[in-house]
Amino acid sequence: MSAAVHPLLRARRRKAALRNLAFLSPWIIGFSVFFAYPLLSTVYFSFMHYNGVNPPTWTGTKNWSYVFKDYPLFWPALRNTLWLVVVMVTLRVVFGLGVGLLITKIKTGAGLFRTAFYLPYLAPPVAATMAFVFLLNPGTGPVNHVLGDIGIPTPGWFTDPHWSKPALTILAVWGIGDLMVIFMAALLDVPKEQYEAAELDGAGAWARFRYVTLPNISPIVMFAVVTGVIQTMQYYTQPLVAGKVASGIIGNSGQQFEPGYPDKSTLTLPQLVYERGFQRFDYGSACVIALVLFVLAMAFTALLMRRRNGFLSAED
């Protein structure tokens, strides 16, 4: 084949290939050095005993069986993640859609409302988490003062293993601005004629939502759910900071701490990578957990890409 190609054409093709390579070079280097190499390295270390001091030694599947069978924090972290996926992601999507709907109906002061709804999303996670640990402080926080005044039982929030995840969920629902904007844009894209047609057919508000709005925005709902699940896999800063601050651990003095306060209820997989790797210097087991995280995140990413072909299509 290539022998039949005219030399001029071949030269031009080579030039194009070089040009492509030049434009893509930052990514090619970044991908190889900061992704492919460390990923392979993570697989390698997962079969090694390594503490950063002595040279790594081969241990076969010992790290793997330790993490799955003997590591007391692994299954609680996975269970917490499942809880957060079911409750937190669902509530975030439902509230995001609700607030998005609300903002499309607001006529007076829409810009002001939109800013108010959006702002919490921008609050730096550490700052927002500390603010919520203060607001939901069982003894001295304003929320429990108010709840107590109107005679509602006052939960222990971040200090009670049964209430720590609901407290994190409130924090996550507070920062819903991103979903609101995405849903708002999707809702405004729904063709008006469809609503008018539905109304002529005598459809009430719920029927219009169910048979016009939802089918039109279902790809966006799907997008919100899957990216929500992936974000939950990565959930790190908020549960870690909440656990540390609520338990009264003194800052970043470098001392070891048991993550997941109270009673492992705020543990997530990324925290385990930190606990194993950077507190116990058990790099092998840390890599096993990292790979579990990798497989879970990739599975949901594949789902996202399969459902949304738009991700890949280049319509030129």
Place this chain on the structure above:
Amino acid sequence: MTQATLTAPAAPAPGRPVDARARRTARRKARLHWIAVHSLGLAAAAFFVLPFVFVFLTAVMSDNQALTRDLWPHSWQWSNFRTVWDTPGFLTWWRNTLVYAVSGTVLTVVSSLPVAYALAKFRFRGRNLIMVLVISTMMLPPQVIIIPMYLFWTKQLGMDGTLWPLIIPMAFGDAFTIFLLRQFLLTIPKEYTEAARVDGCGELRTLVTVIIPMIRPAIAAVALFQFFYCWNDYFGPQIYASSNPAAWTLSYGLESFKGAHHTNWNLTMAATVLVMAPVIVVFFFAQRAFIEGVTLTGVKG
């Protein structure tokens, strides 16, 4: 809109009492609808805004009052902000965060633009594969590769206790930025690049002189995202900078501030306000670009 479509068909014969009554009911319904929507809006706004208000009010309370049930400050102790600002380290953390966020943003945008341009405008084999890989890395938790990366930066390059391990990789493209810029570039008609090509423009010149001025809003949006990402990053500084307080960032230092002042909720909240403030100020200046950017992630995807 709903009300308009309801009343429109009933309009032709004005003056007839039936129609007048129908119109009045419709108007009353519209008013009730307005009241319902806006009270719901106010309730939601309270949920979103009150935490900021409580944090701010606590930040200007006295030490003793912060632990009581009085929500309104007895005396406005503005000096709390001064106290936080003068805390040893606070200014350093501030400067480190700014250096990290600004250099990270500039490097990311400059290195991601050509990649996004190639993925949007050039046809070549393996383009779709690269897109799949870009999206995969975008969705990857940073913890997945942290062990080898940490060993690489600290054991091989001796960069423990600095922010370099976080800044340098940003000179090699960021998956999320590449993805967003490419989505935006796809919406630019081919004619523009082709016209430039006919005029004898090289690809790099086309990108710089024709394309970049056209996609300024998108560049503003990705720059903001990256800036906020760096500003808010906790995990990165925790891994690489924790051993050296002189390299801490605000997000990381804030927590140690809480540790040192563990009973002083007023000072802790004042520090929280000082960390949140720049983000909010930037947002008010660039609200438009930001909201467009968020929309881009979900809708044009």
